Amino acid sequence: MTDSQLKELNDIDQMVCQWLEELMHQARELVQSHVDVQNKDGNARNLVTNVDRENECWLDQKIRTFNPHAKIISEEGFGDHLVDMDGDVWFVDPIDGTMNFVHEHTDFAIMVALYRDGKPLLGWIADVMGNDIHHGGPAIGVQINQQKVPATPDVVLSQSILMLSGRCLVAGDYGYKTLAQKALAFRVIGSAGIAFSYLLKGQVNGYVSKLMPWDVAAGRVLAESLGFIVTNLDGQALNMLSSNTVLVATYSTHHEIVTMLKG
Amino acid sequence: MTDSQLKELNDIDQMVCQWLEELMHQARELVQSHVDVQNKDGNARNLVTNVDRENECWLDQKIRTFNPHAKIISEEGFGDHLVDMDGDVWFVDPIDGTMNFVHEHTDFAIMVALYRDGKPLLGWIADVMGNDIHHGGPAIGVQINQQKVPATPDVVLSQSILMLSGRCLVAGDYGYKTLAQKALAFRVIGSAGIAFSYLLKGQVNGYVSKLMPWDVAAGRVLAESLGFIVTNLDGQALNMLSSNTVLVATYSTHHEIVTMLKG
Known part of the structure; x- marks a missing residue:
């Protein structure tokens, strides 16, 4: 990978981290306030809230502003319907663990990923209440906030x-x-x-x-x-x-x- | 309950909170360092460490110094063998969730309780990595650190x-x-x-x-x-x-x- 390719990845990584910082701050304010909860399909275990929808809409717009050619696969319907993984494909989960967000007020995440021609390039997992962003990818390594994460030891x-x-x-x-x-x-x-x-x-x-x-x-x-x-x-x-x-x-x-x- | 009885409970509550602050601080230092782990009965799922034993020994000594007549029920063998709940009975769990302590380095607790003539009087749960002490009892209410905890809403x-x-x-x-x-x-x-x-x-x-x-x-x-x-x-x-x-x-x-x- 060339220096300019690495710089591109690091720049995207930092940009998305900033987006997630903003959303984490908002979500922490919202978690204790009134959230509009709906059952997705009449199933009390499959929830969606206004926060899921607003986060997704906001993130999808940020991605499309950054790259108008990007394709987006996201949970709540603001994304695209894709038939292949060609080009830059972004994945957005605006609130992962919505039941925890609604009932537990902890243990939920906001997730974003970028794949290029089907290859995993970058990923971001924001543990909102833990205030941790896990981010990186195969070329730039993995960090939790500013801290480098070591490779996993092998365990049986x-x-x-x-x-x-x-x-x-x-x-x-x-x-x-x-x-x-x-x-x-x-x-x-x-x-x-x-x-x-x-x-x-x-x-x-x-x-x-x-x-x-x-x-x-x-x-x-x-x-x-x-x-x-x-x-x-x-x-x-x-x-x-x-x-x-x-x-x-x-x-x-x-x-x-x-x-x-x-x- | 008289004012002097309430004062006694609040004083004991504060004293044990201070003990737990000290143990939490130590345990956070130890969790990343070498811990001596043993299987209790040849069972890889039933672990005990030097930290379990040292915490229990330390807490039991603190309790006996405070009240030489206290009886203690504790996990690792430094307590008493009781046949009834008469008088002041203390319960000590020096590391609860030892497998998490050893493998996960999170989600473990130190717990202490005081019962008088069989009645629950005071309890303490120190979430070590969360740095939270849950403490109190029926007479003085429940706090997490300095924050009063409300009664639970009824849920089906x-x-x-x-x-x-x-x-x-x-x-x-x-x-x-x-x-x-x-x-x-x-x-x-x-x-x-x-x-x-x-x-x-x-x-x-x-x-x-x-x-x-x-x-x-x-x-x-x-x-x-x-x-x-x-x-x-x-x-x-x-x-x-x-x-x-x-x-x-x-x-x-x-x-x-x-x-x-x-x-």
Whole structure:
């Protein structure tokens, strides 16, 4: 990568960090005030708020102002409908963990990612109440705020703490119960962004959940940059245009899980 | 309660808060350094460290210096073997969530409680990495650090987020799967103290886990002071001298759960 390419990435990284600082500040003010909550499909577990919509609208506009040719995949309908990953594709999750935002007032995130011709380039996860921005990518490394994050040590499954989707576990989705039993321990936190934050900080060693593209795009960029393997539960590459059952783990744990669940 | 009785409680409250400030500071220094970890019974999921032992020894000595007649129930063997709850009984959990302390470096707590003739009097939960001390009791109210905590609003089960023991859920213990399905959502965090912290902050509405006396003693004092109902899963009073499957919930959720699991 040339110096000017690196400079471009660093400039974009800093620009998006500034956007997220602004949104985090707003969201912290809003979390204690009245938020307009709606069930997305008559399902009390699938929530959307005015904050989700306003954040997405604001971020999508910022991206389109920066690059009018950018394509955007985002959760609440302000993005584009894409059929391929050609060119610059941005992913936006305006509030990840909306149930936590509404009910817990903690453990929610704002996420943005940039892919170029299908390749993960940059990712950002803002842990709003923790006031931490996780950002970077394979070329520029990963930082939490200003602090460089080291590569993940390799850990085997029996010594791994896994983040699992509680909903998938209790629905009996394939593999989850086995993973919950075989891992050293498992945790359920209710937000993909916060699950990735635990991973990036080295607090847990793997994460398995059914995720939409905007739930996984940023976390994938950052986790891969630290040496985590990110695939679907069969060990196949993710399709960034559809939902996937996502497996993120250290090399050894990833290999054990894929082998075990195939066997 | 007389003014002098209230003064006694406030003085004890402040004294123990100071002890915990000191231990929290130490534990934050130790969490990133070398900790001597042992499996308690050849079980990789049941850990004890030198920090557990040293904290307990230190706290038990502080308590005995303050009140040579006090009886102590504590996790790592420096306490007494009690057959009744007569007089002043202290409970000490020197590191709650030892696996999180060792592996995650977050989401662990130090807990102390004081019962008098079987009645919950005062409780303290120090969320070490969050730097929060939850403290108080029925007579003096509950505070997080210097901030008064309001009584819990009543919430029904379908609107409740529950903290559940991941180990009990995946082992198929009676009731857990039903609760995970019927609640709005469930979370697994790996520490009773941190689960109680989420409850006291109003972030979740109930908690179900199999707990030893030192795991539940402080949380029970504080949760009851805010209007939560704390019993075993049958709705019976806890036995503070043995392990219990503990149900902590708002009034309506508690009633629904006990009725549902009996039916």
